Amino acid sequence: MKAAVVTAFSESLEIVEREIPVPATGQVLVRLETCGLCHTDIHAARGDWPIRPVLPFVPGHEGVGIVERLGEGVTSRRVGERVAIAWLGSACGACRYCIDGREPLCEKQENSGYSIDGAFAEYAVADATYVVPVPDGITSVDASPLSCAGVTTYKALRVAQIVPTERVGVFGIGGLGHLAVQYAAIMGGSVVAIDISDDKLELAQELGAEHVVNASRTDPVAALTALGSLDVAVVLAASPHVFEQAFASLRRGGRLICVALPGDAASMDIPIFETVLKGISIIGSIVGTRQDLTEVFALHAAGRTRVVTETRAIDDVNDAIAEVLSGTVSARLVFEYAPVPAELPAKL
Numbered sequence: 001m002k003a004a005v006v007t008a009f010s011e012s013l014e015i016v017e018r019e020i021p022v023p024a025t026g027q028v029l030v031r032l033e034t035c036g037l038c039h040t041d042i043h044a045a046r047g048d049w050p051i052r053p054v055l056p057f058v059p060g061h062e063g064v065g066i067v068e069r070l071g072e073g074v075t076s077r078r079v080g081e082r083v084a085i086a087w088l089g090s091a092c093g094a095c096r097y098c099i100d101g102r103e104p105l106c107e108k109q110e111n112s113g114y115s116i117d118g119a120f121a122e123y124a125v126a127d128a129t130y131v132v133p134v135p136d137g138i139t140s141v142d143a144s145p146l147s148c149a150g151v152t153t154y155k156a157l158r159v160a161q162i163v164p165t166e167r168v169g170v171f172g173i174g175g176l177g178h179l180a181v182q183y184a185a186i187m188g189g190s191v192v193a194i195d196i197s198d199d200k201l202e203l204a205q206e207l208g209a210e211h212v213v214n215a216s217r218t219d220p221v222a223a224l225t226a227l228g229s230l231d232v233a234v235v236l237a238a239s240p241h242v243f244e245q246a247f248a249s250l251r252r253g254g255r256l257i258c259v260a261l262p263g264d265a266a267s268m269d270i271p272i273f274e275t276v277l278k279g280i281s282i283i284g285s286i287v288g289t290r291q292d293l294t295e296v297f298a299l300h301a302a303g304r305t306r307v308v309t310e311t312r313a314i315d316d317v318n319d320a321i322a323e324v325l326s327g328t329v330s331a332r333l334v335f336e337y338a339p340v341p342a343e344l345p346a347k348l
Helices: 040-045 141-158 177-186 198-206 219-225 238-246 272-277 290-301 312-324
Strands: 002-005 014-017 027-036 063-071 082-085 088-090 123-127 165-173 190-195 212-214 230-235 251-256 281-284 311-314 334-337
Touching: 002 082, 002 311, 002 312, 014 312, 027 082, 027 141, 063 123, 063 141, 082 123, 082 141, 082 281, 088 123, 123 230, 141 177, 141 230, 141 251, 141 290, 141 311, 141 334, 177 190, 177 198, 177 230, 190 198, 190 219, 190 251, 198 212, 219 238, 230 238, 272 281, 311 312, 312 334
Parallel strands: 165 190, 165 230, 190 212, 230 251, 251 281, 311 334
Antiparallel strands: 002 014, 027 063, 027 123, 027 334, 063 082
């Protein structure tokens, strides 16, 4: 099979031929149809974060494909079923976080495309318990971004506890932000989109934003204050300065939802006095649960959301990464795999 592999953090990904992996006990073998390119994949490939993946590895955590083979003991999935391989590759299932519905906080979790090989490949093995079925009526190209960009922003807006008509600012309109705008509107928020691209701000308006702010031409804090400030600020731009701008744009009782992860373990300066007197909440939100993703898929199948994508071939993975880093991509790039013509061998 073909796979895009990170062999060194300072080098481009290599397209290599590998043996099709064999599903172990409790795993399924998935023939990938699509996989989205998330900025996290780029951070992983460059070793940007304090805990680095072990080289070599295959990135990708927005994989969608067909279950081709079941490992021993798997009864929850079936051959021929279409599933998503998301960031949460597995968790312990027994800690307080897994039990009370916060499985993305499990300290023993494995992450697809980071601590275990992911979906930048024609085939991948995955824990049968943690893949999520993709409903009919959703294309695999759409389902891929929903598996990370969708569930991440949906969860972030859930934890924001939006009250209908509250003003919600979405900082960064791209793969995540264009979905965040839609979820905030579905939850009853009055949405303001903040970005430095007129094209992305125009897209945000098409998707339900009532106001837009181009931060390259105006001070976003001043512009948002003139609107009456924000009740909720969701930060999807990987810049500490943007986090600080979002904080400064909040009114009393506001909530800052931190989602983006800047490289180099960056930090932000937060004024304690203002935080206390204004009753500001600062909340970190990391992806979502399997149930969250099920709800994201259900919303899309019901026609409530739109996913903006462009497709690429996995052979062009390095060019695709360059596109994302240039800021010219309107929303999400998705790798689309060619159908595999031959049947799997009887024994892998």
